[in-house]
Amino acid sequence: xxxxxxxxxxxxxxxxFPRSPYIYIAxxxxxxxxxxxxxxxxxxxxxxxxxxxxxxxxxxSERTHAFAYDEDFEIYS
Numbered sequence: 770x771x772x773x774x775x776x777x778x779x780x781x782x783x784x785x786f787p788r789s790p791y792i793y794i795a796x797x798x799x800x801x802x803x804x805x806x807x808x809x810x811x812x813x814x815x816x817x818x819x820x821x822x823x824x825x826x827x828x829x830s831e832r833t834h835a836f837a838y839d840e841d842f843e844i845y846s
Contacts, residue, residue: 775830778804779823784815791818796829810837 775797782792794811798804801820808817811829831838 775799777823777825777827779821779825780804780808780817781819782808782812782815783818786814794829795823795825795827797827797831807837810842 776799777795778798778801779793779795782794784790784792786792792812792815794808796804796807796811798807801822804820805817807829808820811834829837836842
């Protein structure tokens with residue numbers, strides 16, 4: 770179930786992995802800044818190189834990955 774006030778964003782990570790320098794994840798977020806924050810909590814490698822709104826169904830949402838949306842959780846804190 771997608772929350773009505775949230776949008777779906779496709780976040781691109783650029784990595785140093787051979788054969789797959791780009792990894793994409795689709796996630797539910799309030800805005801682009803929130804999408805980057807949630808994506809960073811979900812992925813620990815590479816850097817975020819692009820964020821765009823999409824019509825794709827989100828693979829990650831607050832319902833499925835609550836820890837990444839928790840305001841008290843930051844992967845790098």
